[in-house]
Amino acid sequence: MDTTLLAQLFLIGIVSGAPLAVLGLGMSLILNVAHRFHFAFALTITLGGFVAAILATQAGVPAPLAVLIAAVAAGLVGAAIEMAIYRPLERRAGAASLLPVFVSALGLTIGGQSLIQLVWARDTTSRPFTLMASERLPMPLDLRLTTLDLTTLVVFGGIAAVAVVILRFTRAGQVVRGVRGNPLMAAVVGVRPATVYVWIFALASAASGLAGAFFAARFSATPAMGFDPMFSAFVVAFLAGAAAPALRVVLIGLALGVVQSVSGMWIPSNLTNIVVFGLLFAYLAARGLGVKVPRRLRLAGKA
Amino acid sequence: MSLMRKNGRRRFATVTAAIGILALAACSAEVADPAPGAPEVDGDLIALSGANPDALGGDLVIPVGLNLALSGAGAYYGEVTANAARLAAAQIKAAGGPEFQFIIKDHKSGDPQAGVQTTRELGQEGVNMALYSYIGVLGSALQGIAEYEILSLDGGGGTQEFAKEMPYFYGTRALAPNDTYGGTAQYIAAELPDVDTVTLVIGDTGAENVADSVAKAEAVFNENGIGVGAVEVVPYGGTDFSSAISKVVASDTDLVLSVQFGTDTGYFLKQLREAGSDLQVIGVDFIPDIVEIAGPAAEGYIMSLDYFDADNITNDWAEFMVESAAAAYPDAPKPDYYFANYYQDIFTLWQVVQRVIASGGDVNDSATLLAAFESDLTFPSVYGGEPGDLHGFQSIDKKSHSLSERQMYVNVLSGGEITRVATYGVGGTDFALVD
Numbered sequence: 001m002d003t004t005l006l007a008q009l010f011l012i013g014i015v016s017g018a019p020l021a022v023l024g025l026g027m028s029l030i031l032n033v034a035h036r037f038h039f040a041f042a043l044t045i046t047l048g049g050f051v052a053a054i055l056a057t058q059a060g061v062p063a064p065l066a067v068l069i070a071a072v073a074a075g076l077v078g079a080a081i082e083m084a085i086y087r088p089l090e091r092r093a094g095a096a097s098l099l100p101v102f103v104s105a106l107g108l109t110i111g112g113q114s115l116i117q118l119v120w121a122r123d124t125t126s127r128p129f130t131l132m133a134s135e136r137l138p139m140p141l142d143l144r145l146t147t148l149d150l151t152t153l154v155v156f157g158g159i160a161a162v163a164v165v166i167l168r169f170t171r172a173g174q175v176v177r178g179v180r181g182n183p184l185m186a187a188v189v190g191v192r193p194a195t196v197y198v199w200i201f202a203l204a205s206a207a208s209g210l211a212g213a214f215f216a217a218r219f220s221a222t223p224a225m226g227f228d229p230m231f232s233a234f235v236v237a238f239l240a241g242a243a244a245p246a247l248r249v250v251l252i253g254l255a256l257g258v259v260q261s262v263s264g265m266w267i268p269s270n271l272t273n274i275v276v277f278g279l280l281f282a283y284l285a286a287r288g289l290g291v292k293v294p295r296r297l298r299l300a301g302k303a
Numbered sequence: 304m305s306l307m308r309k310n311g312r313r314r315f316a317t318v319t320a321a322i323g324i325l326a327l328a329a330c331s332a333e334v335a336d337p338a339p340g341a342p343e344v345d346g347d348l349i350a351l352s353g354a355n356p357d358a359l360g361g362d363l364v365i366p367v368g369l370n371l372a373l374s375g376a377g378a379y380y381g382e383v384t385a386n387a388a389r390l391a392a393a394q395i396k397a398a399g400g401p402e403f404q405f406i407i408k409d410h411k412s413g414d415p416q417a418g419v420q421t422t423r424e425l426g427q428e429g430v431n432m433a434l435y436s437y438i439g440v441l442g443s444a445l446q447g448i449a450e451y452e453i454l455s456l457d458g459g460g461g462t463q464e465f466a467k468e469m470p471y472f473y474g475t476r477a478l479a480p481n482d483t484y485g486g487t488a489q490y491i492a493a494e495l496p497d498v499d500t501v502t503l504v505i506g507d508t509g510a511e512n513v514a515d516s517v518a519k520a521e522a523v524f525n526e527n528g529i530g531v532g533a534v535e536v537v538p539y540g541g542t543d544f545s546s547a548i549s550k551v552v553a554s555d556t557d558l559v560l561s562v563q564f565g566t567d568t569g570y571f572l573k574q575l576r577e578a579g580s581d582l583q584v585i586g587v588d589f590i591p592d593i594v595e596i597a598g599p600a601a602e603g604y605i606m607s608l609d610y611f612d613a614d615n616i617t618n619d620w621a622e623f624m625v626e627s628a629a630a631a632y633p634d635a636p637k638p639d640y641y642f643a644n645y646y647q648d649i650f651t652l653w654q655v656v657q658r659v660i661a662s663g664g665d666v667n668d669s670a671t672l673l674a675a676f677e678s679d680l681t682f683p684s685v686y687g688g689e690p691g692d693l694h695g696f697q698s699i700d701k702k703s704h705s706l707s708e709r710q711m712y713v714n715v716l717s718g719g720e721i722t723r724v725a726t727y728g729v730g731g732t733d734f735a736l737v738d
Contacts, residue, residue, distance in 0.1 A: 005553045012545045117378060125379050126566050128596050134577050144549075144578050219542035219570055220596050224376060264546035268536040270507035272546065 001265075008143055009261045015149045017257020018156035019211040023229055024236025024253035025163055025246055026204030031234075032242045033180040034197040036086050037098060039105035041208055041233060042226030043112040044074040048209025049216035049225055050120050053127040063131045063217070071210040078205020079198050081108065087194065109226075117223040128220035131213075152214055159207060160250045167246040176200070180243070208233075228273075232256065235280045348398045351620040351693055352650045353683030358660040360653075363401035365666060367392075367652060368408060368425040368433030368453065370444065375412030376540070381436070384459065384645040387638070388434060390631050391649035400653055406430055410440040418443030426451025431669045432652050434645060435472075438463050445469045452669035454676055456651065458644025462705045463508075464515050471673060473704045475648055475697070476640075477609040477711055477729055479587040480505075480562045481519050485731015487560070487585055487607040488527040490713045493736060494724070495558065495583070500532040502556035504547065504571065506539035506563045516562060523731070532556050537563070537571075544571045545578070552580050561586040568604075569596030576600035591636060594716070604716045605724075609686060609709050611644075612721055613637035617710070618688035618695050643685050651682045677701060686710045 023041075030038045048070040055066035085104050090097040120127065134148040167173035175196060178186040183193040208229075215225055236256055240249040256276060263275045349356050369388055372381035385407065392403040406428060408421035418440025425433055426447055436459030439445045448455050449470040457466075461474030464481070477483070491498050503520055505513055513536055521531045533554040537547045548571070551559060559575070559582050561568055568586050573596060575582065589606040597604075614637070616622045624646055628638045638646070658675035659666045666672065680699040687695025687710030698708035706729055713725035727734040 002553055005549060008549045008553075009546055012549065016543070016545075114374065117374075121379070122382075123379065124595065125376065125592055126569075126596060128598075130598075136577075136579055146577055215542075220566070222376070222542070222566075225542070261546050264550065268507075269544070269547040269550075270536045270538045270541075273538070 004141055004143070006262065006265060007141055009265055010258055011143055011145060013258030013261030014254065015145075015152055015257075016261060017254040018153050018160070019214060020229070020232055020236060020257050021160050021250040021253030022156045022163070022207050023211055023233035024240070024256075025160065025249045026207050027230075027233035028237040028240055028244065028246075028249045029176070029200045030204055031237050032244075033176055034082070034086075034200050035098075036082070036197075037102040037105060038081075038086075038201075039102060039230070040081055040108040040112070041205075042230035043109045044078050044205040044208045045212040045215070045226035045229055046113060046116060046221070046223060047077060048074040048212030049221035050116055050127060050212075051209070052213035053129040053216045053221040054120055056129040056131075057127065063129065066129075067131065067210065067213040067217075070213040071206045074209020074212065075202045075206030078208070079202040081105075081205075082198050082201040087197075113223050113226075120221075121223050126220035126222045127216070129217060131217035148218060152218075155214070156211070159210075160253075164246045164250060232276060235276055238280060239283050348394055348623065351623055352653075353694055354398070354400070354650075354653065355657045355661060358657040359399040360401040360656050360660050360666070361399045363656070363666060365401050365403055365432070365656060366406055366428070366430050367403045367649070368406050368430040368455075370408045370410055370418070370421050370425065370433055370435045370440065372412040372436060373407070373409035375414070377412035377437070380459070380641055381409070381412075383635075383639070383641050384434070384436060386632055386635065387628075387642040387645040388649050390628060391646045393631075394627065395649065395653050401656060403649060403652070410437065410444070413437040413441050415441055415443035419447060422447030422451070422453070425453060429667075431667060431672055432655070434458065434648055436460060438466050438474075439469070439472055442466055445472055448472050452673070454652075454655070454669065454672050456648045458648050459641060462703070464512060465509075467703045467705055469704060471669075473676075473699055474706060475651070475699070476644055477706050477709050479564070479608055480516055480560075482609075482706070482729045483587050483607045483711065484520055484523040486711055486713060486725065486727035486734055487731075488524045488529060489727065489731055489734040490605075490607065490725050490736075491529055491558065491585070492527045498529060498557040498583075500530040500556050501558045501560045502533045502535065502551050502554055503531055503560050503562065504535045504537055504544075504551060506541075506567055507536050508539055520560070520562075531560075537567075539564070539567065541567060542570045544574050548575050548578050548580070551575070551582070552578055556582065558582060559584045564588045565590060566592050566596055569593035569601070572597040572604060573600045589714070589716075589721075590639065594719075601716055602718075605713065606716070606721075607711070607713045609640060609706075609711045610714055610721075611638065611640040611642070611686065612712070612714070612723065613639075614721070615723055617690060618685065618692040620683065620694040621685040624685050647683075647685050654682055681708070684709070 027041060030036050051073050052066045052070035055061040055069060056063045086101050089100045089104060093100050132147055134146040137145050139145050167176060175191050179191060179193045179196045187193055236253045240252045260272050260275050263272050369385055371384055372378055396402050410421055411417045422444040430453055432454045435444060435455050435457040438460035439457055442465055445466060452471055455472045456475050458475040461476035461478050463478055466472060505516060517534055524531050535547045535550055537544055561571060561584050563571060568588055569592055572584060585605040585607055587608050589610055594601045613625045625638055655672055655676045656666050659671055664671040680701055681696055683694040684697040686697060695710060697706060700707040709729055711727050712723050714721045714723050723737050725736050
């Protein structure tokens, strides 16, 4: 076995797993706290990529600032989706809101992607931009790691670490866990679940926009760029489980990136995506498929 | 607020949204008319395009289907090819030819269901001739094309292997990679004698396609004394090739043969150089986006295909096409091979119509059109020829329905310029280095 190649693939997996971990954490919170099947996560990833690329290449905005603005824009869009679309649907449909929310998310994603293509990708299939000069860093074993790789690790590793600490050790985290467990009881003690959902959407979407910006810097911004990371985020969230602590979600995201990369040692690169969905299938097959109506929706339906 | 008013506002919002969505969809399917600045067309175009001056067909209105990628990932190229067709039709009309009335369909960048549906629609609308892309929408349109007997040309994807010999369906693009291997191998043998082994990086276009391409590569390269070492199958339409590149770099290879298309090549080149590798890459495709994505990493990229170089014209018709495209679409890039293929394909259909007129046949009869097409499968082309020639030529093989003759080139991207270094025919015939 070529141990150098294995080490390189492992390193690649860590670098690709870092943003995946953050995306998975965001998706996990949206799924398990706000109880939304938020397919439009792909839209905020794509939006982040394009906003960063357009600002950096056409508006003369310094690339790091463009990335920051992209994250904020994605966060605002995510919050708006929850407030203006999902919440009204839930009010009307009550316990049966899962499907309308999913369908609306799907429509938002397809429509949003088409709009992005019409406005920003009409005369080109992709929009690359340079976040930083990607220079190779000195590494042992002749492993390859660039400055962009290291920045990705630091940024998303930092976000994941901060999120884990906040969710585990702070009052804000306590609030989130409380709402996840029993939103009605949380409301009784003065927490407003609706506000918590909006914040979760805002922060998770901002993180997704940031990830989109980094993907655009590493590859380029393309209208369909959000789908693969969104699906991977779903897989991470499902594998971690509904009540998973944040640290478990992050570690599963990292592990997914590593497994996907390292599996390329033995199978062709075009098939490594199968590993991701294969793991999900194995998990679902082992746990069994069941639809759990969130408790607050069940109680809301009876009111 | 009363319930009635609430419901009324909701209905209004719904209708407004629906109209907005339809408008959005309509915008994405729009095809530009050639701008008023298009040059006057005179009798020269008849000579340039090899048309028959005694059978122009100026009193005819002929529906032609354009089944293209007008939405989705390939929308940009759908627009390019539609514009090319529109320019050709306008020029033919101005030169005294028929009015080609386009019926435009969107196969959504290779959606098989869309391919079947749009082909059915073309057939039911009585269309007898059409231009396709994406290898007949990845083969999904082939059954409908045969059923409705629509003479169809595909200058975007050609036939590849799986769409060869299909009734009424013909490819007007050299097959990549199979038709390029001969020229590429001879170029390597002549100009890169230190290369003993190549690694094949091939986009996944289906197991059968991949296996066929690999087998063909091994046969052709071995014939030229070059070994095919590792074969790495990568996602088609992907962006992240870091794992594959790690394996390529770890393999003992002298050169990478990239069988990837579109922007894939740009991402691959960029990541290969970021991985610290200076391996020479020879590819089978080139679009300007490759340079946009790869940046400096694209320097030295060698491409081997039937590439149309608007800065290196080889006949007068090609020059006319480039000039008129610049006048008609001043904001568009110079014509590439997609533009060239679809432009000349409309003229090919005009040739077919002219043959039917000359023989006194019915231009609305599919069988008659097919017979006229197959009566002589050599057509004037904007490819090939020598400076001073009116046009070049291309030929289609009657059995395979794929190109048997088309000028192909080996070009090097250097200093932002594309430099021709070798020429060859389909399969590597008549290979010659350029001085």
